[in-house]
Amino acid sequence: MQEQCLWTQGAQEPAPVTETLDGALRTRVCVVGGGITGLSTALHLSASGTEVCVLEAGDIPTGGSGRNVGLVNAGLWVPPDDIVKALGEADGERANQVLGAAPAKVFALIERHGIQCHPTRTGTLHLGHNAKGCDELARRRDQLVARGAPVELIEGEACERLTGTRRIRAALCDRRAGTLNPAEYTRGLARVAQAQGARLFTHSPVSNIQREGDGWRLSTPRGSVVADRVVIATNAYAQESWNQTRQHFFAGHYMQVASRPLSGAAADAILPERQGAWDTRTVLSSIRRDAAGRLVLGSLGRGEGRPRAYLKCWADRIAGHYFPELGPVEWECTWSGRVAFTPDHTLRLFEPLPGIVAACGYNGRGNTTGTVVGEGFAEYLSRGDDSLLPLPLKSYRAIRGRGLWSAAYESGFSLYHLGQCLRLVN
Template sequence: MKEACLWQDTSPEPLPELTALEGPQTSEVAVIGGGITGLSTALHLAEAGTAVTLVEAGEIPSGGSGRNVGLVNAGLWIPPDDICNALGEQDGERVNAILGGAPAEVFALIELHGIQCQATRSGTLHLAHNTKGERELARRAEQFQKRGAPVELIEDDVCWSKIGTRRIQRALLDRRAGTINPVAYTRGLARAAIAAGALLYARSPALGVARVGDSWRVTTPRGRVTAARLVLATNAYTEDDWNQVRQHYFPGHFFQVASAPLSDELAGDILPERQGAWDTRKVLSSIRRDADGRLILGTLGRGDGRPRAYVRCWADRIQGHYFPQLGRIDWERTWTGRIAFTPDHTLRLFEPAPGILAATGYNGRGITTGTVVGKGFARYLTHGDDTLLPLPIRTPKPIQAKPLWSSSYEGGFTLYHTGQCLRVLI
């Protein structure tokens, strides 16, 4: 089992042939970060006729935009009523409405720009792993249906036919959602942004930002960009102390394990409609198949740096519990991505300084949230209108005790996985 991201090696969209930024440039808007948020911002700005220059520290993508599960999910991590409780009724329902429609935004971009990302639109499945989980899914279903969302609770034989396991008796099917290869989607956004006129540069990490008259100057190792407006789209991969995004999330991780391709004869009854799935465990397990038939399992926590035996033991335990009909299978690779968490599980959109926009705190919903935030940022920058954004632009307080939040999460994940490996938990 090697440590390498599956999506990088199986992307139908090629790696964009980008150069590093050399020398000085001027632009109307500069974007730092070549993930989904930054690229969606650049694409929509360029389509509106705004000059935009984007700099990315690595290749596109090199962060969480290419290392996630590839679920095109609606909404946030927490259910709609909880969002309203956290943000207030007005802002909460705004989030519910805009992010509820976010999968449609993603699939519209895929179709419009011919992005080859192995997209499916058969929905996603939230799996109840026990009686408490069944009650939670019933609560979510009621809240979604009250808002007109096309979701339904399925049970018993219908569950078996869609998932391929007798371990799950109830599941919530969300027909708004689907799956993609996230690397291919991100590269497709880059291709579309370039075609629209955006200037994209790879291997050009932002070393600092300084105010120069009425503009902002972004310095890279071999160049600089001066622009009237600046977007910080670094999210969970924010490394530098000067970048104020770092104050507004605490990092967590999610690791995945992929099998070798499985034949339909062996595994054809597992997620036959290619829905992505995840369960209601306190430390969830995600399950999906890729276009080549691999079984891909994931969970919260770090896999990188762990002994391979630990990662393999966890994967064997989950696979053996849900899909014992597979017998022992060959785990081909593993990889880990980073998540920007917030204590209330809601995102943050803010202006760290006049002329700068920033976003973070997607809490594991980066594909859809990043896409609509980028579109909303572009609208806000060109028209001063924030109605396409899931939330108004605010100035939130920095998160306190970030190291404690991160260590508590990671410690809890590790203990839970250890319990699963020891067969104390499942």
């Protein structure tokens, strides 16, 4: 089993041709971060005729935008009533509405621009692995149906046919959602942004931002950019001391393991409609199939640096629990990405300084959230209208004890996975 991200293997959508920033540049808007949020911002700004450049520290993609599960989810991590409780009536329902419509915007971009990212539009499945989990799904179903969402709680034989396992008692199917190859989707956004005039610079990490006149100067190892406005779109990969977004989330990780392509009746029975799925466990497991028929399993926690035997044991345990008819599975590759968590599981959109807008805290919902936040930032920067954003821009207090939050989460994830490997947890 190699440590390699599946989503860049044999990708149909080509990597963008970019350069490293070398020298001085003047532009209207500078975007820091070449992931989904940053590239969506650049794409929508350039479409409106606004001059924009993107500074990315690595390749496109490098971070979570190309390493996530590839779910095109509607809404946030938590149920809609909980979002309203955390954010208030007006902001909570605004987030529910904007992010509930986010999958449609993602799929519209893919179709309009011919992005080759193997999209599926058959929905997603939230899997009730025990009675408590099924009760939670029923609660979510009721809240979503009350808001007009096309969701259905599927039980019994219909659930078994849709999931391919007898271990799941009920599944909440959200037909708004789907899946894609996240690395190809990110590359596609880059291609379209470039075609519309955006300039993309890779291997150009920002080392400092300072005020210059009415704008901002961003320094890189070999150059600099002076811009009227700045977008910080680094999310979970914000580490530099100048980057104030790092005060507004605590970092976590998500590991994945992919099999070799599978065939046969037992394999064909697993998610036959190719929905992406995740269960209601305390430390969830995600399950999906890729375009080549691989079984892709994932869970919260760091996989990088773990012994291959540990990762194989965990993957065998999950596959064997849900799909015993499959028999022994040969695991092909493993990879991990970072997640930006917040204590209330909601995102943060803010202006840390005049002329700078920033986003973080997607809590594992980056494919859709990043796309609509980018569109919203573009509308705000070009027209002063923030109505397309899931939340209004406002001030937040820094999260205290971020390192402790991260350590506690990772320790809990690791202990849970160890319990699964030792068969102490089903």
